[in-house]
Amino acid sequence: MAGGLVALFDDVALIARAAAASIDDVGAAAGRAGVKAAGVVVDDTAVTPQYVRGLSAEREIPIIRRIAVGSLRNKLLIILPAILLLSEFLPWLLTPILMVGGAYLCYEGAEKIWHRLRGGHDHATVEEAAPDEESLVRGAVRTDLILSAEIMVISLNEVASEGFWSRAAILAVVGVLITVLVYGVVALIVKMDDAGLRLSRSQRKGVAGLGRGLVKAMPRLLTALTVIGTVAMLWVGGHILLVGSDELGLHAVYGFVHHLEELAHEATGALGGVVGWLVNTAASAVVGLVVGALVVLVLSLTLHRRKDPAAPGTTTH
Template sequence: MAGGLVALFDDVALLARAAAASIDDVGAAAGRASVKAAGVVVDDTAVTPQYVRGLSADREIPIIRKIALGSLRNKLLIILPAILLLSEFLPWLLTPILMVGGAYLCYEGAEKVWHRLRGGHDEHASPEEAVPDEKTIVTGAVRTDFILSAEIMVISLNEVASEGFWARAAILAIVGVLITVLVYGVVGLIVKMDDAGLKLSRSSRKGVAGFGRGLVKGMPRLLTALTVVGTAAMLWVGGHILLVGTDELGFHALYGALHHVEEAVHEATGALGGVLAWVVDTLASALVGLVVGALVVLVVSLTLHRRKGSGAESTAAH
């Protein structure tokens, strides 16, 4: 009897170690997948604070909480089941879908660059249009988040495609929750930074007051920096997805040429070879992203212009 109990305890310990190892593997895979999606995460973090501009301070966090819950529903209830089914039954579709998402990232990044160069602003917006109601804000933010969340989850899935079905499900669920908490936690801190700074600036201690004023002044610069980093990350990630995707689909010339350049840089620069090779890959990916994005922006602009022209002619005819 005692021997049987000892054997049972040994089996339980073995299962526990196996389970712990599996959890470690899932956690490590979730970490790798999250890092790969970092470019989209940065953009998501940069975009979201714009939605609460103009709202009263006491409504900022509740609105962000609603957007975060909507984002979590997007990831776990819609996107996760859909991409798991695709990975199980139509895995060959994942690369084209990932490339479509990559092209969208390139479009978003190039559009922001174009908007910045053009210096366009909506000067004719009325005060009522400038700050829509909370329901409209949340709906619009969750709709935009759906696209970014889908890209994050597909990028993450591509990193763990070799895992079993349930392992993929667990990893992607962890990635979805972690990234949502990270993005909207950081967003919450960003939007309350100026409030905290304003409160500190009223302190009787000069050092604390100066720090508070610095926070208030630094808020616009931080948002601008996030936007720049987010745009660069979108072009880099989107371009890299397209380069790798074309290679996986059998068009090896472009990615192969870049790979040869990376190897040459790595061999020619000694200790700094790895870093400089990464820089070459990043710049090349961003350039591809900018070119592809600019082409998509051009096509979309011409299409919308043509539609607007047709609509105007139709209205004039009536």
């Protein structure tokens, strides 16, 4: 009897160790997948605060909560089942779809730079066009659907070799963690100026100075997030295109960038790993900028020109 109990405990311990290892594997894979989606995550974090700008302070967090719930619904109920079925039955489509997403990221990054160079302003925020909360939430969730699709497809590409249920678990973890991270950070950002205003009324000079500093830092932080998000989109989008083209048999550009990375690695000794990564990142960003600029040019000469009746070369009736 005692021997049977000892054997049973051994079996339970073995199962527990296997389960713990599986959880560790899922967590590690989710971490790797999430890092690859960093460019879209930063952009998502930079975009979302614009949807609550101008709202009363007490409505900001409820609106962010509703958008976060919509984002989870996008990831877990729409995108996750679709890409899992795709990876199971049409895996050869993953690389082309990922490259289309990479090109879209390049376009978004290049378009932001183009608007900046022209001295123009970004499109009107949702609250200016439709101030009611329902429209705000619907617009934010629609935008999130595009960004979430990019996050999930990029993440899927990192775990495509895993089994079906492992992929499902990893992507579900990525979806939940990234949503919590993005909208948690967004909530902190939009409340930073409110916290600063409260602190600035303190009788203690140090606390009041900190509060005024937070209020002044808010627009700078949003600007910094926009810049970082733009660079990250060009880098991630360009890297996706480089790796995808290599997988499709077009090795020239990827091989050239890889060669530059190896030269930098060899020439810088102990710092070779860091310098090589920086070279690869910079080259990927350049590729992303070139591709994005070409897409912006094509759309400006075709789709955008047709939409703008005042554009040069168009006629009005």
